Amino acid sequence: MEFCPMCGSMLMLELQSPTRFYCKTCPYVCRIERGVKLKRKQLLVRKGIEPIVSFDDMKNAPTADVPCPNCRHDKSAYKEVQTRSADEPATIFYACLNEKCKHRWNE
Known part of the structure; x- marks a missing residue:
């Protein structure tokens, strides 16, 4: 260009x-x-994406009676983070407490 x-x-x-x-x-x-x-083509390199909430953040997080959508385990850890502007609701990140599953999702 x-x-x-x-x-x-x-x-x-x-x-x-x-x-x-x-x-x-x-x-x-x-x-x-x-x-x-x-040159007509330019190769683009995709950068790696780092998670907003890591597994280390979820170790000491509080727990809730929210079932895992993957394995249906009845307990999950959660962390609430303000990822958007202040007038938008906060994002809640969940992690399954089942050692075999460890599924993560957000709302």
């Missing part, structure tokens, strides 16, 4: 002979030489 050095607008590509970049808002034109290669 190239930008106009005169006005800062994004330059458009014209593939006619001669190939050139041009600006829609001002008269700037930049001819492209034959030795220049245009």
Whole structure:
């Protein structure tokens, strides 16, 4: 992606002979030489996502009589976190207390 050095607008590509970049808002034109290669694809690397509430946070969390949707265990630990703006309700993160399940969900 190239930008106009005169006005800062994004330059458009014209593939006619001669190939050139041009600006829609001002008269700037930049001819492209034959030795220049245009890349059409850019590989994007996905970043890892870190959980908002980790298993360590849930170790000392209070428990509630909320059944697990995965294994139907009757107890779960919960933690309430304000993840959105102040006028929105808080998000409640749950973790199943069954050692075999350890399912996590939120409301």
